[in-house]
Amino acid sequence: MSDKRVHGRAWLKLLVLLLLAAAVAVFYLGNAYTRFNSTPLNVAAGGGSIDVARGSSFRDIVADLRRQGLSTANPLYWRALAAQMRVAGKLHAGEYALEPGITPRQLLANMAAGRVLQRNFTIVDGWTFAELRQALARAEKLQHDSANLDDAAVMQKIGAGGEAPEGRFLPETYAYVKGDSDLDILRRAHAAMVKTLDELWPGRAPDLPLATPYEALILASIVEKETGLPVERAQIAGVFVRRLQNHMLLQTDPSVIYGMGANYAGNIRKSDLTTDTPFNTYTRAGLPPTPIALPGRPALVAALHPAAGDALYFVARGDGGHVFARTLEEHNRHVDCYQRKRCR
Structure with a gap:
């Protein structure tokens, strides 16, 4: 057999080996890339986030992921994935959520869409x-x-x-x-x-003793502080509206407390009720000069749509609710029963 034929066979074997090695490498890299695509990042059980600073390059983002231990993959895999998704150069700055189970593909998709945390x-x-x-x-x-x-x-x-x-x-x-x-x-x-x-203001109940939306805001803040029970808000508002209509003092403790500021130590005393401040509704007629809290929409609705009735007084029962009374005599009995524990 001639030397040419021997050399030819040797080169053919070498070529086959090279092709096989290339095929194995491609297969290995393909599998590795597929695993990279679908394997979740190393996110702690409680989750976390990653910041992409304005002006960060793709290389900066991948380096940050590796620096935080979120990914140990070769940066080339990240670059290949970004090219496949056509998002390289299109990632938005911002803070992104890292939930347990999030994959590289999902993270890049969030960054490309600007779905910031x-x-x-x-x-x-x-x-x-x-x-x-x-x-x-x-x-x-x-x-x-x-x-x-x-x-x-x-x-x-x-x-x-x-x-x-x-x-x-x-x-x-x-x-x-x-x-x-x-x-x-x-x-x-x-x-x-x-x-x-x-x-809400245009649809208010007729004949309210409220001249402006701001006065409605003030009344709603009092309703908000007087009760946390949804079923009572309109009743409480009704009491205060009737007191205003009858030119009675509002006598609402939360307004007094608000006017006391840092002097309030957790209990309201009789001397506090007689110490005049702009918010003392025991010494001054009408609404206080400003709201005393931030009322929610339900309290605003109650202030503008108070419940009908004839009650002019109420006292806390001690369970979060109130007992309402039409007369002062009836109210005093309720005070004795629910506050002084002298029911009769």
Whole structure:
């Protein structure tokens, strides 16, 4: 056999071996890439998040994933996946949720669609504005732009300069993303309250002793603080509306407490009821000068649609509810029974 034929066979064997090696490599890489595609990232059981800074390159994002131990895959796999999905260069900045089980494909899809992580901030019915500001200061991933501003400056910043802040923000849940400001949430909550009052005021019950939507807001804040029972809100509102119509003092303890400010130590004494402040409804007629809390929509509805009846008094039963009375004599019996425990 000639040397040419021997060399030819040797080259053919080598070529076959090279092709087999290439096929094995392709098979191995294909399987590895498929596993990479479908294998969840190394996310802790409680989940987490990843920040994509504005201006980050794809290489920066992958490096951050590897640095945090979320992925140990070769960066080439990430680049191949991004090319396959046609999202390279189209990933949005922001904070993205990392839920247990999330795969590289799902994460890139979220980044390409800009599905940033949303958090929720809930304004609770009955909070004061001071409590709202304290809660905002504790909110995670929220810029605290109001931290060094007094109340008047905050109202100026949100476009409501000159307004007293109490009661002006609608209790609801507001979604936000990292980088949003506490002023953004306040601006939205203020606009929501304005919109709600604009919607409800025209449909109010006739002959209410309320001249403006702001007076309705004040009354609603009192209703909010007097009861947390939905079934009682309209009844409580009815009592206060009839007292206003009869030119009686409102005599509502929550307003007195609000006027006491830091002097309130958890109990209201007889001397507190006789110490005059702008919010002492035992010494001053009519509504207090501002709301005393942030009323929710149900309290606003109750203030504008009070229940009919003849009750002018109510006293707490001790179980969250109240007992209503038409006359002072009847009311005093209820006070003896439910507060002094001297039922007869």
